[in-house]
Amino acid sequence: MAQACADEIARLLQLAQQGQAGFAINDDIKSLQPADIAILVRDRNEAALVRRELSARNVRSVYLSDNDSIFQSAEASAVLTWLRACQQVEDESLLRAALALPLSSNSDAQLSHWYNDEQAWEQLTEQVRLFRQIWRQKGVLAMLSSWLHYFSLPAKWLAQEQGERRLTNVLHLAELLQSESQQRDGESGLLRWLAEQLQSPKSSDEQQLRLESDQQLVQVVTIHKSKGLQYNLVFLPFICGFKSVKKGQPQRYFNGTEMVLDLTPDDAALQSAERERLLEDIRLLYVALTRPVYACYLGLGLFSEGNAKQSKLSQSALGYLLGIGEQPTLTELQQVLVRLPWQAQPLPAYGKLTAPADTAQLTSALTLKAALKREH
Structure with a gap:
């Protein structure tokens, strides 16, 4: 059917x-x-x-x-794993688990390079420490954005089936976490809140899946x-x-x-x-x-x-x-x-839909020219 x-x-x-x-x-x-x-x-x-x-x-x-709920998605579990690895970068097992997730889109060759090359692993852990610093200085939204772009995840996902869905979910989660971080006491409090949401997801409007x-x-x-x-x-x-x-x-x-x-x-x-x-x-x-x-x-x-x-x-x-x-x-x-006024008939088989020649292409992003005001 x-x-x-x-x-x-x-x-x-x-x-x-x-x-x-x-x-x-x-x-x-x-x-x-x-x-x-x-x-x-x-x-x-x-x-x-x-x-x-x-x-x-x-x-x-x-x-x-x-x-x-957004917290029922695979992306929510992955984000929690990424954040734990970032918060406790000294724990190598957490970072290894984060890198090995299917959503992290790392090849076996790339994982092997990190795990077996001591210098490469040290460079990676130093980068994760920078992510933690971004988290503390600019917030969890900025940290997750940096994580995504460092590992080229948007490009990897959008080249796959349902990649747009994945990216939309992660960005949605980043926004929710950024908003919730204002009500939580530090990184540990935010991680506890996220873990609780995964165990008992709610159905509020803010947490419903968005259109990708x-x-x-x-x-x-x-x-x-x-x-x-x-x-x-x-x-x-x-x-x-x-x-x-x-x-x-x-x-x-x-x-x-x-x-x-x-x-x-x-x-x-x-x-x-x-x-x-x-x-x-x-x-x-x-x-x-x-x-x-x-x-x-x-x-x-x-x-x-x-x-x-x-x-x-x-x-x-x-x-x-x-x-x-x-x-x-x-x-x-x-x-x-x-006996019914229906057109009951078997449907003919059909192949792939041919994309139209004038499919819209992505344009360059707009450049922000105004100065940003920061509150301390």
């Missing part, structure tokens, strides 16, 4: 570049843009799956979630986040998926008068919980289906889990509303779809 979704989006965007796909508005044609497209998903796992397929087709995207770019990107959005919003084209590749109630696990359900949390549910309780699950899935389906302005693509097919021989499509919200039987066949599914 993720591959079919990405194929169709790449095909549409390629047609748009050729002037063959757009929206008719007041006798004019508005060309289709990536930001016109939204892919609605349930969680980060579905988002990662479809974004990987989009990236393989040269289609850039951004993930929008309603509850992701304001460019034209396909939007991958959680269904919850999409409430009240509209998108010109909506793709629902995983809309038939669901998480059925599992035996042996506590269940939450409504017993007619109040919500119940049953720690040892029996068969009747499991049936009630399964009904609650289905009702919630139907509500989410309604939200998803009412987001598009012009068109909505649904990933619909017979699927099974594990070694099961029968499809579970009937247990999904869409299968339930379509009246799919408990043991559906492909013929039955096709007959159901024929």
Whole structure:
């Protein structure tokens, strides 16, 4: 489903570049843009799956979630490790751990050079001492900026998939740390605060993940986040998926008068919980289906889990509303779809999106000419 979704989006965007796909508005044609497209998903796992397929087709995207905290990111853990190494530069094990992180983007050859060349290691530790001095004199934001540029991390990341996301997260963390440092007692207090945030991330507006770019990107959005919003084209590749109630696990359900949390549910309780699950899935389906302005693509097919021989499509919200039987066949599914005013058809495979010739290039940064006023 993720591959079919990405194929169709790449095909549409390629047609748009050729002037063959757009929206008719007041006798004019508005060309289709990536930001016109939204892919609605349930969680980060579905988002990662479809974004990987989009990236393989040269289609850039951004993930929008309603509850992701910056402190849940891999970058937050890496920044904490960097800061600890900087604060305690005499502890070689901390610096080695910081340099070996995947996010530090150091090759095996570079690490070996530092570890085995005593002079190179001494030069590096002296540089880290300078970082600590910058931290104490100018603040943690300046120190992290110096760290990034000394190791050429922005250039390394931006050459990789999701590199822009990494850079945005680190800069966001640097800003939060700089602001929090004014309320904390020294470096140790700030590190304790950051470690606490990693253990118990909150969901304040300041801590929610930021968009990595304001460019034209396909939007991958959680269904919850999409409430009240509209998108010109909506793709629902995983809309038939669901998480059925599992035996042996506590269940939450409504017993007619109040919500119940049953720690040892029996068969009747499991049936009630399964009904609650289905009702919630139907509500989410309604939200998803009412987001598009012009068109909505649904990933619909017979699927099974594990070694099961029968499809579970009937247990999904869409299968339930379509009246799919408990043991559906492909013929039955096709007959159901024929009765609907939908264009049910397999999507053609498509290759990579060709970048337009007039892709905007980065321009030189502006030069600050005014004098800076410093407070002591």
